[in-house]
């Protein structure tokens with residue numbers, strides 16, 4: 001095929017640069033306008049509470065606009081589609097229209113239907129696309145273009161450059177990594193695009209090996225769904241759950257650059273609002289807490305707090321002491337339990353039952369007819385008697401002891417901190433597991449406690465009558481304020497409107513009554529849906545995305561399913577990487593309790609991170625996990641074989657630091673991670689960090705748990721045998737550790753290497 005003449009190529013580049021310039025001019029104009037609107041809104045002052053709230057939300061919207069336009073500066077336009085009918089479409093991070101609304105769009109958003117062929121068209125199925133062009137830019141300058149000619153006729157006649165889209169992909173995947181994830185909008189692959197644009201409804205599971213882009217796809221799907229179902233999802237918000245805060249920091253910047261809001265990012269430990277469960281937990285304890293058996297344990301713990309006294313209890317009362325018989329309490333408890341109400345919400349019913357029984361007791365004593373006839377007390381007397389009893393502080397204290405109103409935090413802390421309570425509620429668990437649950441120190445909550453707290457909240461119910469009464473009081477206050485405001489409007493109507501009786505003229509009072517005006521005032525909650533969602537345990541999200549989903553426990557799943565009653569979910573993960581005891585072994589096991597088989601599976605098969613040389617080694621480890629599994633195909637090879645360095649035990653830290661230094665030098669740019677087994681972390685991490693301090697944030701020191709979902713350019717893996725021996729999921733941990741690198745892997749060890757690594761060339 002003939003290459004285009006240099007003069008033609010230069011002219012084509014100049015034409016593209018001119019188009020880019022037009023796009024950036026338009027972007028600048030939009031940014032200036034957004035800035036102007038923001039400044040104007042900020043200058044406004046005063047007004048009623050309602051107008052102030054309205055202004056605050058306008059300011060927030062203008063700020064979001066400014067941020068959205070600033071975030072697309074780099075790589076604003078990255079593609080061009082030429083269609084067989086002569087059409088030409090530029091694809092970019094956002095859509096841009098010319099000032100003239102009739103003119104064709106200057107730039108089409110990558111999420112719009114018109115952009116789809118950019119990701120899907122192939123020579124075999126060109127979808128009307130003649131040529132796909134990738135634009136390589138840095139800042140506002142065009143550096144070059146890569147063309148794929150999909151019209152075979154044109155390709156045969158040698159028009160168009162013979163460069164494929166692979167160039168852009170390979171450049172992207174081989175670029176050095178920083179500590180932040182980048183978006184992949186310019187190079188989304190067809191199998192990824194199908195997942196990103198899958199319908200909103202239903203549950204989609206995305207299974208794929210390390211580096212196949214699961215996280216990238218999940219984030220781009222969030223952006224796509226928010227774009228396509230904007231109204232529905234910005235009001236209900238999208239929840240993205242990732243394994244730990246390091247991971248959330250790593251991905252947090254991808255979404256703003258995709259210009260999205262309405263997203264809540266949380267770890268499983270954050271899902272119970274108000275408690276940020278960060279305390280570390282031993283894996284075997286987390287395993288017990290994560291088992292679904294804990295749901296029954298918590299239900300039993302609640303039941304255990306509904307006490308029947310061992311013998312009769314004397315309750316001091318005004319007209320002489322009363323006796324509360326165990327049988328009376330047991331009968332009251334039974335009747336209340338049968339209502340199925342949550343514990344706290346059932347308490348008033350329990351009070352009524354007990355008060356009735358005691359009132360009958362008093363009535364029998366003071367109203368008995370000496371002649372043996374019916375009781376002499378009237379219904380009114382009896383009601384008075386019950387009222388007195390209800391207010392009696394002695395009886396209230398007794399009721400509090402028999403059926404205490406509890407917060408979830410109290411229930412869980414009391415249970416875990418008391419062996420007797422554990423024995424009563426967790427009798428179905430083996431004694432060793434009960435002992436693991438016990439904690440003597442009453443310390444802060446861990447991530448594995450968060451789903452227990454959430455479950456406890458479900459079982460206890462929130463008695464929000466006090467809050468509802470307060471809200472009603474606030475509403476009444478606001479209504480009387482609004483009534484006053486409307487009076488003023490009515491009073492001044494004759495001044496504002498010349499002809500009061502003109503039916504064509506609507507006064508404020510025709511459109512609003514005090515209650516409506518007050519409701520506007522009270523409901524003006526300036527928080528975004530995402531902020532409200534994060535603070536509300538009962539929020540039902542519009543869509544939930546779970547990353548590294550294989551790490552969630554059965555109890556975590558119960559929480560997530562409660563947050564997403566519609567089951568509109570995207571679940572991404574890799575069951576071969578499950579590190580948590582009690583994490584997912586198969587997706588059907590995880591989902592069956594909630595969905596039976598009503599979920600769809602999509603698979604990703606190509607690794608864009610890990611080069612062929614490293615995947616070869618990882619493949620041997622994967623075979624140890626399950627001989628039926630094979631690693632994803634590598635999109636490229638790095639040209640460097642992994643190496644092993646054997647040293648004496650006491651030199652592990654020193655050698656790891658030395659290797660890290662050598663890798664940093666070999667890479668030039670990019671990041672290195674030293675991955676340590678959990679049981680060596682405390683001993684080795686400080687020395688490695690100190691030795692590598694000069695590298696700054698180009699060097700990270702991770703345990704495997706921390707490394708989940710992250711990547712770097714070179715990995716120095718220390719003592720893999722300890723990694724394998726350190727956990728029942730040791731092989732999975734090794735598989736994760738090996739597959740973090742985009743380019744280079746070295747292994748530093750004192751003990752013999754695990755068999756699949758035994759063939760590594762010695763360094």
Ligand SMILES: Nc1ncnc2c1ncn2[C@@H]1O[C@H](COP(=O)(O)OP(=O)(O)OP(=O)(O)O)[C@@H](O)[C@H]1O
Pocket residue numbers: 169172173182183184187188189192208209210211212213214215216217574577608609708709710711739
């Ligand atoms: N289409 C693509 N174009 C460019 N880069 C891509 C593409 N798909 C994935 N990548 C890159 O490959 C790397 C791995 O992606 P990602 O972290 O999403 O994989 P993963 O499947 O979640 O991996 P793991 O299972 O290890 O967590 C990232 O750097 C990502 O940006």
